[in-house]
Amino acid sequence: MNRLLRALGALGAAILIAQIGALTGADDYIRNLKKPSTVYGEAAMPVFAAGKQAGRASDEGQREQWLLQVKEEAAKRRIEPIDARVDSVWKAIPGYNGREVDLERTLQITKPLTPIQEVPFVYRELEPKVNLDDLGAQPVYKGNPKKPMVSLMINVAWGNEFIPSMIDILNKENVHATFFFDGSWLKKNIPVAKEIGASGHELSNHAYSHKNMSRLGRQAAIEEITKTEALLEKELGVKNKLFAPPSGDFNMQTVQIAHELKLRTVLWTIDTVDWKGPQPEAIVSKIAKRIEPGAMILMHPTKSSSEALEAMIKEIKRKGFVLGTVSELLSPNRVPDVQTTLLQ
Structure with a gap:
């Protein structure tokens, strides 16, 4: 009987070992049974913890590699600012801001979860040393x-017939233009x-009575500009910064007076x-051939331009x-850049 009980006890122990081994890994369990002073759980924890530490080390290594990639890409994306200058043909050329990656803000909004991911780069602009205001008159x-x-x-300077259709097109295309008003027209309209201003367009000064500015004395030239400037401020609440001389006619006195008036x-x-009434297709073709970065395109509220717009x-x-x-x-502000890149 005693032999039978001992046999049954041994069988039960073997079954228990097998069950526990199945749950925890039989080889490890049996191996740890040979170490009387060590409980299995305590022996396993350092192994498991070491595995976690190795994982962290791997993650840290991956993160360091990722950070290095981000920094290298950020350095490639730096663009130096361009100073304003006076060109012999085009006269004053505005400056243009550079840019660099704001690494701190970029990392704040980026979670490096995988080696391959889209990085939303955040930029800050770099101002040029010489700006348009530094070039004088x-x-x-x-x-x-x-x-x-x-x-x-x-x-x-004349006519209202085509203004509504032009405003409708500009609104439809989500484009803001700059309207230069002749003062005598503005006073009546x-x-x-x-x-026009309510649609978000810029409103500015086109003198008062469409005279050739180069033929005017100093005081007459001042009055042509200031009378329209007063209307812009009083009637429209505009703090204007621009002046477009009628017919493009001016001399350095004109430029100097405008400069003195800020x-x-x-x-x-x-x-x-x-104003010569060209076919709309001819205007579009001309623009398509000659358009370039920084271009300013002159038009009037005419049938030709309204149909070509x-x-x-x-x-x-x-x-x-x-x-x-x-x-x-004319501002040095950059046109927004693409904000993301794929790192791998």
Whole structure:
């Protein structure tokens, strides 16, 4: 009987060992049974902990490699700012901000979970040492050639017939233009000018009575500018910074007077010559051939430009340019860059 009980006890112990072994790993369990002073759980914990530590070390190594990749990519993405300058042909050329990756902010919003992931780079702009204001009294014909932006400048001195359709197209295409108002027109059309401003367009100065500025004496030239400036401020609440001389006619006295009045004299890069009544297709073709970064396109509220406007805008966008106001174009601010890249 005693032998039978001992046999049954041994069999039960073997079954228990097998069951526990199945749960924990038989080889490890039996191996640890040979160490009387060690409980299995305590012996296993250092092994398991070592595995976690190895995992952490692996994760840390992966993270360090990932951080190195991010820093290397960030260095590649740095772009130096461009100083404003005076060109012998185009006169004042605005500066253009550079950029660098804001590494701290980039890492704050990025969780390196895998070796391959999209990194949302955050940038800060780097200002040039020389800005447009540093160049003094100089006319401006275009923006910086590295800035992929184009501006529509619409000079208004007569007629309202085509303004509503042009505003509708600009709104539809989500484009803001700069309207330069002749003061005598503005005085008679304050409600129309307010509607234009309400659509988000920039409102500016085109002198008062469309005279050739180069033929005026100093005081007469001052009055042409200041009378319209007063209307812009009083009637429209505009703090204006720009002046477009009528017919593009000016001399250095004009530029100097505007500068003294804290206004920048602006001309154009491309003229639609819409006052001659060209076919809309001819205007669009001209723009398509001559458009370039920083271009300012001159037009008026005419039948030709109103019918060409939508196709013109689509062509400009198709070529990859952003459309902004003249002030936006002449500012050194960068056109937004693509924010992400794939690291692997």
